[in-house]
Amino acid sequence: xxxxxxxxxxxxxxxxxxxxxxxxxxxxxxxxxxxxxxxxxxxxxxxxxxxxxxxxxxxxxxxxxxxxxxxxxxxxxxxxxxxxxxxxxxxxxxxxxxx
Amino acid sequence: xxxxxxxxxxxxxxxxxxxxxxxxxxxxxxxxxxxxxxxxxxxxxxxxxxxxxxxxxxxxxxxxxxxxxxxxxxxxxxxxxxxxxxxxxxxxxxxxxxxxxxxxxxxxxxxxxxxxxxxxxxxxxxxxxxxxxxxxxxxxxxxxxxxxxxxxxxxxxxxxxxxxxxxxxxxxxxxxxxxxxxxxxxxxxxxxxxxxxxxxxxxxxxxxxxxxxxxxxxxxxxxxxxxxxxxxxxxxxxxxxxx
Numbered sequence: 001x002x003x004x005x006x007x008x009x010x011x012x013x014x015x016x017x018x019x020x021x022x023x024x025x026x027x028x029x030x031x032x033x034x035x036x037x038x039x040x041x042x043x044x045x046x047x048x049x050x051x052x053x054x055x056x057x058x059x060x061x062x063x064x065x066x067x068x069x070x071x072x073x074x075x076x077x078x079x080x081x082x083x084x085x086x087x088x089x090x091x092x093x094x095x096x097x098x099x
Numbered sequence: 100x101x102x103x104x105x106x107x108x109x110x111x112x113x114x115x116x117x118x119x120x121x122x123x124x125x126x127x128x129x130x131x132x133x134x135x136x137x138x139x140x141x142x143x144x145x146x147x148x149x150x151x152x153x154x155x156x157x158x159x160x161x162x163x164x165x166x167x168x169x170x171x172x173x174x175x176x177x178x179x180x181x182x183x184x185x186x187x188x189x190x191x192x193x194x195x196x197x198x199x200x201x202x203x204x205x206x207x208x209x210x211x212x213x214x215x216x217x218x219x220x221x222x223x224x225x226x227x228x229x230x231x232x233x234x235x236x237x238x239x240x241x242x243x244x245x246x247x248x249x250x251x252x253x254x255x256x257x258x259x260x261x262x263x264x265x266x267x268x269x270x271x272x273x274x275x276x277x278x279x280x281x282x283x284x285x286x287x288x289x290x291x292x293x294x295x296x297x298x299x300x301x302x303x304x305x306x307x308x309x310x311x312x313x314x315x316x317x318x319x320x321x322x323x324x325x326x327x328x329x330x331x332x333x334x335x336x337x338x339x340x341x342x
Contacts, residue, residue, distance in 0.1 A: 003137055003158060006167055010154040011144035013171040014178070019202035021182035023195055029187055036321035038184035042211045043273065043280050044287040044316035045177050046266040048309050049149070049207070051288040052295050054263040059256040071264045075271025081112035081208070085119065088264030093257035 063095040106227020109216075113208045113228075114235030119261040121236045124151060125243025126255060131159040135244040142240035146204045146233055148262060149309075150175045176310050181210040190219040197222040204229040211269040279324035287316035 029035045050068075058064045067088040074084045121142055128138030133155075145151050153170050182205055193201075201222065209229055213220050274280045290312040294300045303311070 001161070001164070003133065004140075005164065006154065006158045007137070007141050007144060009164055009167050010141070010150065010171050013168050014145055014147055014150055014175050015203060017172070017175050018178045018182050018205045019199060021179050022186060022189075022198045022202045022205070025183060025186045026191075028191075032325050033321050035187060036324070036326040037317050038180070038187055039214075039326055040280070040283045040317035040320035041177075041180050041184050041313060042207070042214055043270050044283045044320070045180070045309065045313040046207060046211065046270050047284040047287040048291040048312035048316070050263050050266045052292050054260070057259045057263060059252070063256070064260065067260045067264065068267065071260075071267040072271055075268045076275050078272045078275075079268065081265050081268045082115045084268035085116045085261045085264035088260045088267070089119070089257045092260045093253060096253060096256060 058092050059096055060099060062099055063092040066095045067092040100223070102221045102223040103227040106224040106229075107231060108227075109212055110209070110228045110231040113212065113265075114231035116208070116261055116265040117232050117235040118239035118242075119258050120148060120265075121239035122243035122246075123255060123259050124148070124155075125240040125245075126247050126250070127152070128155055128240070129244045129247040131155055133158070135241065138244045139237060139241045143233070143237045146206060146236055147175060147178075148207075173304060173307055173310070177207075177313055178205060178210075180313065181205060181207070185210060185213060185220075188214055188216070188220050189225075190221045193222045193225075201225040201229065204233050206232065208232070208265060208269065215269075215273070279320050282323065283316045283320035286319055287312045290315060 029038070054068055055061050055064045058067070070091040071084050071088040074087055079087075124142060125135075125138050128141065129135070133141075141151055141154070145154070150171050153174050154167060157167050157170060182202060185205060189198075209232060213225065213228060216224070270280070270284055274284055291308055294303050294308045294312070
């Protein structure tokens with residue numbers, strides 16, 4: 001099958017998922033439960049995406065754990081996204097030289 | 100225009116992170132037999148990490164279109180939750196046409212940064228916020244695809260942590276200031292770990308697992324620590340970051 005059929009299908013499905021709620025829901029949600037739920041969504045989602053997948057993203061679990069620990073510490077110190085991401089990568093690189 | 104530039108500025112770190120991450124997508128796509136143009140085209144039209152990686156696997160395996168649609172639906176369904184959540188943060192004067200535009204690049208990170216913005220999000224702000232990350236995501240794929248065989252394994256292994264480092268950098272500063280967010284993050288982490296390791300739950304795919312964990316953890320958060328809508332509105336007026 002033509003590869004562009006796959007690519008455009010992927011793009012279309014992804015776009016529809018993103019656009020429909022944005023266009024269909026235009027009011028402020030007054031329900032306290034629903035608005036609280038939506039507030040917590042990004043944090044639960046990003047955490048579920050990270051753990052445990054992060055442990056298997058590098059050449060060894062040990063370097064991934066080291067990178068995660070460094071990222072958590074720097075994140076707690078309010079360092080920005082590029083600093084935390086770069087430090088995590090450098091940590092993995094260094095740790096893998098020793099194991 | 101001020102809003103646009105503010106968005107651009109907030110988008111710089113995301114763009115840098117994306118550049119590093121999409122690099123590895125470019126490498127994988129080339130290794131899978133795609134051309135440089137095809138891999139860049141995927142990144143430009145999809146702008147999503149997990150969905151693209153999964154889609155690429157299906158393309159390489161020669162899967163069906165139904166399979167492609169289902170996989171994207173499951174893996175990317177979280178964006179529906181995010182878009183829904185974003186509607187609450189958008190300024191009410193954002194028109195339908197403008198919504199059609201900003202929906203295109205409502206990624207995990209752009210969404211998280213928009214939600215952490217100290218007040219209502221305007222169309223110009225979103226436009227600025229999305230521009231550089233889309234560029235970074237596309238260019239990173241291009242460079243990765245071109246440099247495919249030049250990079251040593253040690254470097255690609257290290258770069259693969261960039262995406263997760265970015266996720267951690269979004270969650271931790273908020274978690275530090277909010278116990279309910281810590282609780283929600285811990286529940287999500289535990290659930291997703293259990294689903295991953297317990298053999299009886301192996302049938303749950305990664306995409307479904309993310310949706311299930313996201314919903315359960317956020318529901319627990321909303322029950323245990325519902326947010327006070329009025330204080331929230333007040334703190335937004337004082338232009339403070341989320342407490």
